[in-house]
Amino acid sequence: MLARALIAAMPNFKNKLTVATAKPSLLKNKQQLQTCLALALGLLPAAHSFGQSQEPQNPPAAPQQKAKPEKAPTAPATKAKTEQLERVEVEGRASDEAVRRASTAAKIVIGREEIERFGDSTVGEVLKRLPGVTTGGRPGRGGDIRMRGMGNGYTQILVNGERMPPGFSLDQLPPDQVERIEVLRAPTAEYGARAVAGTINVVLREALQRRLNDWRFGIGEERGIWTPSVGWTRNDKLDDHGGAYNLTLNAQQVSHRDDQNTSALTHSLKTGADSLLKTQGQSEDERRGLNLNLRLQWKLAGGDSLSIQPFLVASKSSNSNVFSQTRTPAFGQPDASGAPKPLNPFDNARIDGDSKFEMLRVNTQWTHRIADDSRLETRAGLGLGRSDSHSLRQEFVGASSTPVRTQDDKTNSQDRSWSLNSKYSHQFENEHSLVAGLEGEGTQRDQTRVCQQNGQGCPGLLDFGDDLSASTQRFALYAQDEWSVGKQWSFYAGLRGETIATCSSAANYQVSNRSSVWTPLLHAVWKFDEKSRDQIRASLTRSYRSPQLQDLIAKPAINSQYPCPDGQLCGENAVNYADRMGNPNLKPELATGIDVAYERYLSKGGILSASVFYRRISDLMRNDIRLQTVPWASVPRWVSSPQNIGNATTMGLELEAKFRLDEFLPEAWPVSVRSNLSLFRSSVEGIPGPNNRLDQQPRATANLGADYKLRSLPLSLGAGLNWTPAVTIQQTLLTEAHNSRKVVLDAFALWSINPNAQLRLSASNLDPLNYSNGNITTTTEQIITTDSGGRSYTSWQLRLELKV
Template identity: 40%
Template structure:
């Protein structure tokens, strides 16, 4: 059955291609400047050098960067025909994606800073809903810099949106994907033009999605009478929805030394999830809630707009000012019907979250010589969140003191920085930075007619030092080192003092440790990390590279969720409650190796230099230890012991056809979450393949399959008293076909 939707999608795309070719003659696209034949006149030599500098490869940009970073442009973004940025990120060396959130250095999602055009991504933003065609490039930095926030213990991923082109651009991409039940269409269109000193780009994309998730679970725990309760469950969920992205940009050259840019980004997504759980009782009395079915619907929309003014002065002076604003809103509704157990129940949830923010930043740069520059800057942000949530069960408020009460939080971030970039000699260069950042979070929670005011304040001083040494003057063999301070601020959700109840167990009775209620902790302190990084990079003449990097982080005031049995205000009996706490310190270290390039250059004894085969691979090893927890698995949360990333693409000589594949593998591991709780995660594997056929320079067809031969991920949580939970999800393969047209 799976073949029919893909065949239909392929037929549709081929028909669209034939229709497009017959309806209009293909417009020849201008040959890239770097491919123009050199003219005999010597006066054109400077022009050729200038053009090549504008079209430097990703590897060349990486080699010239003052701090260690990886840069991925159009070649990597378009390679597999991905419809979302998450699928691009999961194949990058040193990056893995779990639940749509990218992670680096094997650490959890909160340790990796996500930026959009150099600014923090808005709350609720997901890489799953951003089309790679709207992205200019992705920059992955392993160490923090003074210019950007130092909330990057694992590193920073900066998503640079589409920039206005230097010449006319007319692109259209039509896609059809299949994961479950029926095909899902998508499109991306880009219009770019230049009018004298004004250039513009209007990228827009739309998509639909439909997925099917199935899982099996098992819980061996205790009921409210401390008697054994052993149940198994089978769950099935169907999700569907769609969305649209729009990212217009205008660049205006006011003068030879003055520019003004306006960039906006609009995103709207809608989702629906319908699920059913059937539970079998193996031991103990029937629990309060046995079987259930639910329907969850919602929407999320965001608008961000920024102005960027740049002015260059005499004697190497430069001033940049940025002003931005954003607003986002999420609304959702969930209806649940308990179909079994001691008593049928109905539960209804309504939620409405609004986020609004303003940002203002600037920097002043002064040249201190031909290869020495000083920069001073500031970064200001104000964000406000208003949240209302209501949960009713059988027509009555679940928590009368909290349901429907407004929650308000304000975040004020103030930062100042200075950085000094100095090329000491053709072989030595250094970067000094100092950033001071203060974050103040205030919240108001209405309860029982009263308003509770909470405040959390943190101040972090982050000194940074990066040092580069070119073993040869051309910079093809390089050693990088850095000593930095970074931190991880508590998320707003972790600071909220509003409880979330595990409704499987009624508030009139106790709940087991395996099914705790949840609440935030307004007294959390940020995690501080001191880091050391050393890397060796070798760049080959054909564009390939080899790198090996080592890192170490010493983390203070690690945040972890812990479970406590305590008296609570929302129940008449003691309940188990999970809340984030500053547990202890931790250490993490690792080594990451990367190799990529043409096969003939990397392995000349096996491949002819003319072979159109590109290879890439990375291997990473991670170790960590959390103080105060028993070993041997007292590692940082979600950190796998090692990861393997392999890939290739091969261009046939006889046909305009390119084939490729990528494999990401991580082993299973255990994590000691608390002194009494151990989490075990099974191995994971992701195999992606693609084929691209070039009909002409304007038309191409790409077929791809992601998560081929999918594994079924398994998670087990084991408690020291013998209680445990088990969950297994069933993976699926995603097929896609994309037709790209350039006019």
């Protein structure tokens, strides 16, 4: 009734306000007038939404003349003198821009509205539109996520503030399960300092008091292959005392068919002769996945709270790869290029495989309010993971159906993980907010492998054994102080110490690695004046990149193109088909960084920003290919292994503009525009230029997107363009790598059938381009040029979204 009365009174509200302001006898106290105005304005959004949820009523006739002053009631004015107005608080989630603006450390927040906008099938496709974020893999497919163009390992990926166990990828997490995404451009003590490029924290769906029962039914298509998906989100109260739950379930099937074309040209520097090996084939992959996220939370006595969050991921995949190869000159003919001959030359091959991955993680969080200004937060988590994979490779000569060589590989991995974090926070009266915490984390992997070549055990690696056990233990302590000085300055100072110990063992060897890092962190924000929408950020930080477990394990892997004879040691191989082996003596990379940003927050929502960053990296890790004497071969073989090669620097400029078009052009339509441009530059010492850049870092990346909700129809339209130019990297003294440019055009149309149903049509990679990557390897005797690539395709998805 209150809501309807407010709506009905809206046409007269302005006139009555004018009368009340003109007659001091009605409201003599100016403070009471301001309180009434604030209360009325605070209730209007709630009254409007409440009124929309009711059945339609006949609207009152609009007044045709101004209200007369003599009819204004005087009783409320008299009552206002004697009665004290009660304080009314209207709670609601702050906007993404408000959270970003209030944070002392540079942070970008992406909420549900932005996540759902394009109907993306992977989290990587959502992230690619953010400033400075690039993704690996084929256009429109997501892939590994990189900030500021840096390669794998430089970006810290968290889920609910915690690192996920081995084998988990964000591509396995559908956007339906994500509440928001937080992107931190500089490290903080609380989230960790393993973030040279930055941190991406994916927050899963949260339990709210508001009832929610949403269904999503989708069907996708790419290259004639249909892929269905279904999602369900349920949110409701557990009790009348603040308990609530959220259940999000998603099941999907993803299928791809890709063409593969590769070539390897070997040129002899001694004879000038060439040898060309070409491979053509097609691969098909199918994955069926189930994701479940449940969050239960309770409000306890004394202001405490407790939450339990099980998180389940299960997937089953199958793949097949059929290809043929031709060589000029043909196998068996004289070859003056000096390219090593494979042990068993074949004309065509087939690889069939299947795998299963299961992960269950249970996190608990207890928040204890010690006093009004201090609290203790404790988080604990347990995780179990299991993966099984099987692959069968068969090689044939001519039209024969009998393989000349088979390799059957079966691998079983079991992972166990735990985490225990405790954080104490205290709010002082002098605008200081102190946070201190302890963290512990451990992972254990036990791996069993059974490998057979032509029905016998795989040669070459028998001395190393097929079973492997590896573990990682991490402990950290940190403290941070965040405080405000007046209305314009905010500061953040933090210190974090972290120790990581890894250990791996197999049949005849055992290796261990231990590293400790202290990282001081400073952040500051200055507002131009107390009410200004402009502010400047600055950060001085230290961060690091720790070696991955697989990089530390010294167990080698032999290239399948140059396998070992049955029961014998391996022969020679080619530099572009090198074996792989870890390095237990790797040291972590350390980086000292500076970040400075200018931000302007717009009145209609949105932001204009410009930021620059600089990183000085020591003990840079990179895979290095060397000719080595190894125990699994009778002659020296080319082996690729990670090494600390020296120092590097990287810097960049990131520009972002997110606004409504009528903010700058009053007569324009209210089109939402999102654009950003990032420029990168880097240099690695000890490697000759001009392309001695950080691995996989492009020179730039850009995004341009816009969307608009039509006034005449319940239809929203939008499109976005993602661009990454071609890049060439001098990886080592021997190898130069290159990737083709990536241009991805996405679009969506959203039709609101009614307030509880909408239909979304999405298209990714509307203008598909061919892609390619490769490298040039130069030795004292040869130049080997390798290229691979193929076509990309448009992916379509139609999704029905229902609120039940």
